[in-house]
Structure formats: C-alpha cells, structure tokens
Amino acid sequence: NAGVTQTPKFQVLKTGQSMTLQCAQDMNHEYMSWYRQDPGMGLRLIHYSVGAGITDQGEVPNGYNVSRSTTEDFPLRLLSAAPSQTSVYFCASSGQGWYEQYFGPGTRLTVT
Amino acid sequence: GQQLNQSPQSMFIQEGEDVSMNCTSSSIFNTWLWYKQDPGEGPVLLIALYKAGELTSNGRLTAQFGITRKDSFLNISASIPSDVGIYFCAAPAGNQFYFGTGTSLTVIP
Numbered sequence: 167n168a169g170v171t172q173t174p175k176f177q178v179l180k181t182g183q184s185m186t187l188q189c190a191q192d193m194n195h196e197y198m199s200w201y202r203q204d205p206g207m208g209l210r211l212i213h214y215s216v217g218a219g220i221t222d223q224g225e226v227p228n229g230y231n232v233s234r235s236t237t238e239d240f241p242l243r244l245l246s247a248a249p250s251q252t253s254v255y256f257c258a259s260s261g262q263g264w265y266e267q268y269f270g271p272g273t274r275l276t277v278t
Numbered sequence: 279g280q281q282l283n284q285s286p287q288s289m290f291i292q293e294g295e296d297v298s299m300n301c302t303s304s305s306i307f308n309t310w311l312w313y314k315q316d317p318g319e320g321p322v323l324l325i326a327l328y329k330a331g332e333l334t335s336n337g338r339l340t341a342q343f344g345i346t347r348k349d350s351f352l353n354i355s356a357s358i359p360s361d362v363g364i365y366f367c368a369a370p371a372g373n374q375f376y377f378g379t380g381t382s383l384t385v386i387p
Contacts, residue, residue, distance in 0.1 A: 170320075199375070208282070208366060209321070209377040217374060224374055244355030256320050263371055265309055 168192050170270035172257050179247040180275045187242040187273050189257030196239040197260045201254040201265070209256065210256065215240055247277045280305050284378035292386050297354040299381040301367030302341050310350035314357055315380075317380040321366055325352070357385050 169255060173188045175272040191198065197215035200222075211224030215234040231243040240259075244251060254274050284301045292299060298340035301310070309328055312320035325336050325349060334341055342351045350367055362385050367378040 197373075201377075206379060208379040209368075210282075211374055211376075214373060222373065225376075258320070265326055266323050267312060267375070269322070272318075272320055 168265050170248050170257055170259055170267040170268050171231045172270035174254075175271065176274050176275060176278065179244075180278055181247060181249060183247050184243070184245050185247065187244075187257075189240045189270060190238050191236070191240075191257075191268070192238065193259060193260035193261060193268070194237060195261040196237065196269075198234065199258050200225070200230070200232065200242045201256045201258065202251075203256060203272075205255050212242065212255075220260075221242055230262065245273075247275075251275065252277045265272070279366035280371055280376040281370070282369060282376055284365075284367055284381050286381060287379070288382040288384070290384045290386065292328040292359055293357060293359060295357055297357055297361070297383060298351065299353075300349060300351045301378045302349040303369065305371070307371065308347070310341070310343050311370075311372055311375075312339075312350070312352050313366045313368060313377075315364045315366065315375065317363065324365075331345035338379060354383075357383075359385050359387055361385050 170191045196217045200212040201209040210226045213232040216223045250255050257270040260267045312324045315321040325341040332343040338355045340353045364380040366380050
C-alpha cells in the first residue's frame with residue numbers, strides 16, 4: 167500500500183513552459199485535492215475532486231487545470247508557468263472519513 | 279476565502295516543557311483538525327475534533343474544540359526532540375479545507 171504518491175519530487179521550469187504534476191493513490195479514495203504551500207501562508211487549496219469525472223475550484227485555482235478520469239489519479243497541469251507559481255505542491259486524498267486527508271510527499275517547483 | 283489565524287508563529291522550547299498553541303477564525307466551523315508537518319514531508323493528521331467543547335487526546339497531545347466554534351487549541355505535554363515540525367490547524371467548509379499559517383516548533387535538547 168503506497169498511499170499517496172507524487173512525481174516528480176523536484177522540478178525547475180522556465181517561464182511559459184507547461185508541465186503536469188502527477189498524483190496517484192491506491193486507497194480507493196473518492197476525494198482528492200491539490201494544495202500549494204508558500205512560506206508564511208500555510209496550505210491553500212487549488213482544486214479538488216469528489217470522484218472520477220468531478221472537479222471543482224478551490225481558493226487559488228488560477229493558472230492550474232485538473233482532470234479526474236480515474237479514481238486513482240489526479241494530475242495538476244500548469245499550462246504556462248509563471249514565477250508566482252514557485253511553491254511546494256501537495257496532493258491529498260481521503261475516503262469515507264473524508265476529513266482525514268492523507269498527503270503525498272510533495273513536489274518542489276521552481277519557475278525562473 | 280476563510281482565514282485561520284494561528285499563534286504563536288514559532289516557538290523555541292526546552293525538551294520536557296509543555297507547549298500550547300491556538301487557532302482562531304472569524305467564521306464558525308463544525309470540525310477542527312490538527313496536522314503536523316515534518317521537514318520535507320507532507321502533513322499528517324494528529325487529531326480531529328467534531329463537537330464544540332470536545333477535548334481529545336492522542337498520546338501527549340491534547341486538542342480542544344472551542345465553545346464558540348471559532349477556535350481550537352493544541353497542547354503538547356513533556357516535549358521531546360521528535361516533536362519538532364510545523365503544526366497546522368485546519369477546518370472544512372463544504373467540500374473545501376482551510377489551513378492555518380502554522381506554528382513552527384523547535385525543541386532544544
């Protein structure tokens with residue numbers, strides 16, 4: 167049981183480049199979410215999904231896209247990276263006890 | 279969005295001391311959560327509180343759900359070096375979760 171996995175662990179992008187941060191969970195959880203963590207800001211919700219085919223915006227969705235074609239995977243896409251998107255990104259999932267989120271190890275993204 | 283204010287922002291304590299931190303909001307919540315984040319890792323849930331006035335323990339950790347439903351408190355007794363990390367409060371509203379800004383704890387052996 168791997169829990170929540172995220173790839174890559176580190177990434178450096180140039181402004182304007184695109185990329186996809188991968189997130190997968192093997193716990194059959196319905197709820198999945200993406201957060202960004204910036205110094206002094208705590209974690210802020212970007213997008214979330216309550217099940218396959220259903221996604222919605224969180225607190226800071228601009229510049230990010232998501233899709234949820236399977237229960238297991240919830241990728242986060244940056245279409246045109248900007249320096250303001252330099253951050254640590256965490257994916258999380260929860261099941262029936264949906265308040266109890268399990269977090270992945272994070273992806274540290276730098277945009278130059 | 280909702281704002282959860284945590285204090286203190288950081289704490290430096292001697293091993294063996296007790297620790298208290300709190301989280302306040304201008305909004306009412308029906309659930310309060312406390313997470314701990316070790317350096318370089320994702321947050322891990324410590325305690326979940328579901329009822330106003332509730333007091334819940336997890337080992338040396340005790341958390342309380344404030345009577346007004348606008349605040350929550352976390353206490354750590356007899357701190358040890360592995361308590362080092364960032365502690366976050368969090369609260370769900372609808373399908374979204376809101377996190378506090380965190381309290382960074384350093385334990386000096």
